[in-house]
Every structure is written in C-alpha cells, then in structure tokens.
C-alpha cells in the first residue's frame with residue numbers, strides 16, 4: 001500500500017485529497033494545525049493525524065520526526081491568504097502590503113514546502129513524488145495582474161522551491177512538481193469558484209499516477225496540462 005503524506009488535510013482540497021487517497025487504498029498520514037478539532041478528517045480514519053503548523057520550523061521538525069517512511073507521495077498542500085493573517089484585501093496590493101505580513105505568508109505558503117520536504121527527505125526514495133500545491137497566481141504571467149503582493153510572492157517562492165527541489169532530488173529518482181489546483185470551491189476559493197474539491201483532487205492524483213520522472217520540475221494544472229511559469 002502506498003504511503004501518502006498530506007499537509008493541511010483537515011479541510012478544503014487537502015481533506016478531499018486525503019479522502020480520495022484513502023478510498024484508493026493508500027496509507028494516509030495527515031498533518032494539520034489542530035488535530036483535536038479535525039472532526040471531518042477523523043471521520044475518514046487515516047492511519048495517523050499529526051500536528052503540523054507549516055509556519056513553525058519546530059512544528060515541522062517534530063512532525064517529520066514522527067514519520068518513519070518510506071513515503072510514496074508527499075503533498076505540500078497547506079496554505080493560507082493574507083486576509084487570514086488579518087490584512088484586508090484593499091491593503092494587499094504591491095503599493096500597500098506590509099512587508100512583515102508578506103514575509104509571514106512567504107514562510108507559510110512558499111518556504112514551508114522546502115522545509116517540510118527537507119525534514120522528510122530521509123523518508124523519500126527513488127520513485128517517491130512530491131506535489132506542491134501552488135497557484136497560478138505564483139506565475140509571472142498570471143500574478144502580474146493579481147494585485148495581492150503577499151499571496152503572489154508566496155506562491156512564486158513555492159514555484160522556485162519546486163524547481164530547486166526537483167533539481168537537487170533528480171538523481172535520487174525523486175520527482176517534484178508544482179500544481180495549480182484550479183479555482184476551487186473551498187473556504188479560500190469561495191462558493192463561486194469553477195471546480196469542486198472532488199474534481200481538483202481527482203485530477204491531481206490521476207496526474208501523479210502517470211507522472212514521468214523525466215518531467216520533474218514541471219508546473220502543471222490539476223488536469224495535468226502544463227502551466228506557464
């Protein structure tokens with residue numbers, strides 16, 4: 001049975017990824033900030049639910065120490081928005097956004113993918129895969145017109161982390177890929193978004209099942225199509 005580790009697995013896309021991985025028979029290790037409150041996740045009965053705050057290095061290290069591996073698929077999904085950090089949308093633009101909030105979001109949404117992967121690298125082996133759930137907003141072409149400095153820069157950092165990890169882990173046979181999950185109906189995406197969590201998660205998991213190691217370092221959409229950087 002493949003082992004899949006998912007961060008931010010208590011709601012939204014992460015919860016649905018956990019549900020679909022469990023349905024297909026994976027052993028799922030789920031990370032979330034408040035395991036005691038993760039009632040929907042508990043209802044899915046994954047192998048383990050571990051505490052993980054991806055904005056906190058000590059929490060990431062403790063999470064990783066609890067996992068023995070090998071891990072077949074690591075999904076760096078946890079992420080948030082500047083508004084969740086208390087910044088109103090009208091103050092998030094490049095001319096206004098406080099640098100401290102921007103740096104906080106870069107740590108949570110971007111650098112955490114490097115930290116979680118580094119901390120778990122001993123559990124990864126040839127054939128293991130890392131999927132980073134980024135956003136099209138992190139691309140230079142789409143992000144240019146999305147005036148939210150913290151979110152856009154944080155996902156641009158995740159994209160850079162993806163290509164650097166892919167480069168460093170290529171010879172070890174470990175694939176790393178960045179996914180734009182689509183505009184998805186979650187707390188973050190809102191009820192008017194294009195895709196259901198089921199469609200997004202199904203596409204990401206199906207794409208990873210046929211993913212070729214030679215394509216490590218790619219930026220893909222949930223449906224497997226290539227996204228421009």
Ligand SMILES: NC(=O)c1ccc[n+]([C@@H]2O[C@H](COP(=O)([O-])OP(=O)(O)OC[C@H]3O[C@@H](n4cnc5c(N)ncnc54)[C@H](OP(=O)(O)O)[C@@H]3O)[C@@H](O)[C@H]2O)c1
Pocket residue numbers: 007008009010011012013014032033034052053054055077078079080108133134135136180181182183184185186187188189190193
């Ligand atoms: N929905 C979209 O349209 C969309 C589009 C592009 C990219 N994305 C990306 O997709 C990923 C999942 O988003 P979503 O739509 O499912 O959002 P969501 O419903 O808001 O869920 C976000 C998840 O991330 C967790 N999280 C937030 N900060 C965390 C932290 N510091 N440590 C650990 N977990 C943390 C949340 O846990 P708590 O319950 O503890 O807050 C929650 O489980 C994110 O990386 C997001 O940026 C989403």
